[in-house]
Amino acid sequence: MKIVVNGEEKTFDNGITLADIIEKLGIADKVMAAAVNMEVVKKDNWSSFVPKDGDKIELLHFVGGG
Secondary structure (H helix, E strand, O other), X not given: XXXXXXXXXXXXXXXXXXXXXXXXXXXXXXXXXXXXXXXXXXXXHOOOOOOOOOOEEEEEOOOOOO
């Protein structure tokens, strides 16, 4: 299935969870928040949330600075 992650189209197996996507992208230690189709998905639900074909995922991390 095709999913847009942070503006870039990616292909994943059907049934993959949001947590698995984050892990496959190698950014598990950096992601602080996730939204699917502009709806926030709580971190506690990442391992059970299964995106659908065509979903748009935004993965956010916080950067300090001034």
